[in-house]
Amino acid sequence: MGTTRKDILFVLFLALLTAGLTLLPSGFGGRSGATDGAAREKALILRTDDSTMRQFGIVRTGDQGLTIRVLSGRFAGQELEAVNHLMGRLELDKVFAPGDKAFVVLDPDESGNAVAKANVLDFYRMDIELVVLALFSLFLLVFAGWTGAKALLSFLFTALMIWKVFLPGMLRGWDPVLTSLGVVAALTAAIIFLVGGMNRRGAVAFAGSMAGISITCVLALAFGSAFRIHGAVKPFSETLLYSGFAHLDLTKIFLAGIFLASSGAVMDLAMDVAAAMTEIRSKNPDITRKELVLSGFSVGRAVVGTMTTTLLLAYTGSYSSLLMAFIAQGVPLANILNMQYVAAEILNTLVGSFGLVTVAPLTALAGGLLLVRK
Known part of the structure; x- marks a missing residue:
C-alpha cells in the first residue's frame, strides 16, 4: 500500500505540531529554587576527598569533597571546589572518582563573571543518552525506511x-x-x-x-x-x-x-x-x-x-x-x-x-x- 498525498500532508502536519510542542513552555520552570541565571554544565572530577565519609554496612554517609573542572559553557576551564552530600540511601547517593564526568549547576556571583557556588548533582549521562537515541534512530531508519x-x-x-x-x-x-x-x-x-x-x-x-x-x-x-x-x-x-x-x-x-x-x-x-x-x-x-x-x-x-x-x-x-x-x-x-x-x-x-x-x-x-x- 503506497504513500498517498493524504499521508504526506498528515506527516507534515504532525511534524509541525511536534515542532510546536518543542517550543511550548511547561509553565513550571524556575520552581527548583536554583538561582536565576544558573548554568547547567558538564564537569570533570579532578580530585576527591573522602576523609569525612563514613561507611555503615553497605551504605555511606557524610560528605565527599570534590575538585572539578568545568568542561562546557561560559565557565569552561575553571577549576572549582564542590561537596557531594551522602544521605545513606543507595538509590539516591553517588560516589565520584577522579576522571568521572559530572552534571553540575553553577550559580554565578553578582557580576556574572565568576562562579559563586558549584553544586554537583549526578553523573553526566546526556552524552551516552544521545548516543543510544542516535543508534535507535539509525537502525529504525535503515530497517524500515x-x-x-x-x-x-x-x-x-x-x-x-x-x-x-x-x-x-x-x-x-x-x-x-x-x-x-x-x-x-x-x-x-x-x-x-x-x-x-x-x-x-x-x-x-x-x-x-x-x-x-x-x-x-x-x-x-x-x-x-x-x-x-x-x-x-x-x-x-x-x-x-x-x-x-x-x-x-x-x-x-x-x-x-x-x-x-x-x-x-x-x-x-x-x-x-x-x-x-x-x-x-x-x-x-x-x-x-x-x-x-x-x-x-x-x-x-x-x-x-x-x-x-x-x-x-x-x-x-x-x-x-x-x-x-x-x-x-x-x-x-x-x-x-x-x-x-x-x-x-x-x-x-x-x-x-x-x-x-x-x-x-x-x-x-x-x-x-x-x-x-x-
Missing part, C-alpha cells in the same frame, strides 16, 4: 505530548482521567495514522484501539475503588503533595495511568488485526463481511495469546526487587497478594490485559464494517 521515519516522528510526538501536555496538565489540576483519555486519543490517532496510513486500515485500527482503551478505562475506574488502593503507592507521588501540589488526586492519577500504560500494547494488537484483515480483503475481494470478521477473530486469538503476558512481564520486571525481598524474607503468598504495592500491580496487569483481550474482537468487528462494502 519511510515507515521508520514516521515511527520516529510518532515516538518524538508521544514523548513531547506526555512531557508538555499530559504531566503539566495534571499538575495544573486537570481531571486525570479525562486528560489521560484525551492524550491517549491524540497519541493513538497520530501513531496509527502515521504508521498505518490515512486509509481504511488505519481507521479500523483506530476504532478498535479506542474501543479497547475505553473498556480499560471503565474497568480501571470500576475496580479501582474495590481494590482500595491509594495513588501514593507510586514512587514520588506523596512528594508532590509536599511540594505545593496538595490539590492533586493521586488515586485518580494512578487509575489514569493504568490505561495510559496499556494503550501502546492495545494499539499494537489493533494494528496487527487490522493489517491482517486488510491483507485478506485485498487477496479475496469477494469475501463476505461475516467471513472477514471470523478471519479477524482467528488472527486476534493467535496474537492475544502472547500479548496478554506482555503487561505481566513488564510490571514484574519493574517490581522484581520488591518481590525478591518478600520471597527472601519468607513472606506468605496471602500476605503478598494483600499488600498495597502488589495489589496495585495486579490491578494494572489484569485490567490492562482485559483491554487487550477485548480489543481483538472489537477491531475485527470494526474491520468487517469498514473494509467490506455491500
